[in-house]
Amino acid sequence: MMDFRILLAAASFGLAGCAPLEPSNPPRPADTLTTIDRMADSGPSPTFEAEKMFPSWFAAIEPYRVIGDQDDGVYYVGTKGLGMYFIPTDEGHIVIDGGMPGQGAYVADAIRKLGYDPKDIKILLNSHAHLDHSGGLAELKRLSGAQMIASEGDRSALEGGFYLGSENVKSLNAPPIEVNVTFSDDFTVTHGGVSLTARITPGHTRGCTSWMMDVEQGGKTYQTLFFCSASVAANRLLGPPQYEGIVEDYRKTFAITKDWKPDVFLSNHPEFFGMATKHERLKAGDPLAFVDDGGFPAFIAKMEKNFEAALQKQTLKHNAIMSE
Numbered sequence: 001m002m003d004f005r006i007l008l009a010a011a012s013f014g015l016a017g018c019a020p021l022e023p024s025n026p027p028r029p030a031d032t033l034t035t036i037d038r039m040a041d042s043g044p045s046p047t048f049e050a051e052k053m054f055p056s057w058f059a060a061i062e063p064y065r066v067i068g069d070q071d072d073g074v075y076y077v078g079t080k081g082l083g084m085y086f087i088p089t090d091e092g093h094i095v096i097d098g099g100m101p102g103q104g105a106y107v108a109d110a111i112r113k114l115g116y117d118p119k120d121i122k123i124l125l126n127s128h129a130h131l132d133h134s135g136g137l138a139e140l141k142r143l144s145g146a147q148m149i150a151s152e153g154d155r156s157a158l159e160g161g162f163y164l165g166s167e168n169v170k171s172l173n174a175p176p177i178e179v180n181v182t183f184s185d186d187f188t189v190t191h192g193g194v195s196l197t198a199r200i201t202p203g204h205t206r207g208c209t210s211w212m213m214d215v216e217q218g219g220k221t222y223q224t225l226f227f228c229s230a231s232v233a234a235n236r237l238l239g240p241p242q243y244e245g246i247v248e249d250y251r252k253t254f255a256i257t258k259d260w261k262p263d264v265f266l267s268n269h270p271e272f273f274g275m276a277t278k279h280e281r282l283k284a285g286d287p288l289a290f291v292d293d294g295g296f297p298a299f300i301a302k303m304e305k306n307f308e309a310a311l312q313k314q315t316l317k318h319n320a321i322m323s324e
């Protein structure tokens with residue numbers, strides 16, 4: 001029997017309110033998104049060599065608590081360049097994302113360093129079915145026997161171990177993982193006193209999932225967002241698109257997220273939310289270093305601009321090829 005309850009949340013998942021005041025973060029350098037967007041130019045080449053292109057994805061850092069009280073809250077168990085998260089509970093633990101293929105062991109080690117047993121992971125969640133975030137999940141599942149809960153839109157890619165729409169690009173494959181429970185939208189996973197609600201923010205993948213969770217620290221509640229992504233990266237937007245409806249999906253995501261103003265903005269690529277600076281502030285003694293309700297709105301506005309620019313660029317290129 002499953003020892004967690006899965007509840008369909010009310011459609012109205014509120015995002016406003018309870019934002020503690022905090023001086024806004026210094027603006028991120030203009031080039032913080034370029035490592036990811038670099039893929040947009042090259043596309044998913046058959047010789048995608050992640051270690052050469054993105055060495056930070058493979059650089060180890062010490063795991064740490066991002067926000068929450070002792071033995072509670074959200075812990076970072078990722079690498080320098082890939083965000084993976086650990087949420088402990090008395091009834092077994094939750095992990096969001098597994099990093100690159102082979103990094104399941106890295107995540108398990110990070111969890112051990114925090115004083116927990118990775119065998120006690122009960123639930124695995126995924127932001128989206130791309131190898132840099134789903135690659136380590138199968139290994140974590142083998143090690144723990146945890147249930148994999150994922151969006152219906154990303155299920156085929158997770159179970160098939162491929163990049164949807166680039167099934168022939170073997171270097172983008174990930175170890176296949178069986179999905180035990182699927183959902184569509186506004187879906188809440190409740191386990192060990194923790195509730196995480198899934199919002200489908202499609203485009204980057206068909207079932208791209210942003211997770212939301214309320215985290216208590218020092219008697220206050222902080223709305224925490226684990227944002228999926230909205231970058232174009234290696235995605236073809238047309239001619240033929242990565243998947244049918246991708247352009248509409250991106251625009252849907254920008255519309256859905258217009259009013260989102262989470263207290264704590266996290267994601268699977270640490271540069272999205274300026275982790276390095278915030279982590280330094282945390283280490284220097286600021287327990288609310290990650291509270292930054294201006295971070296996400298600024299980020300998503302930039303993502304939307306980047307998307308429209310990428311669409312224009314891909315359209316021009318497509319038209320040029322068609323008229324040859």
Ligand SMILES: [Zn+2]
Binds near residue numbers: 130
């Ligand atoms: Zn991705």
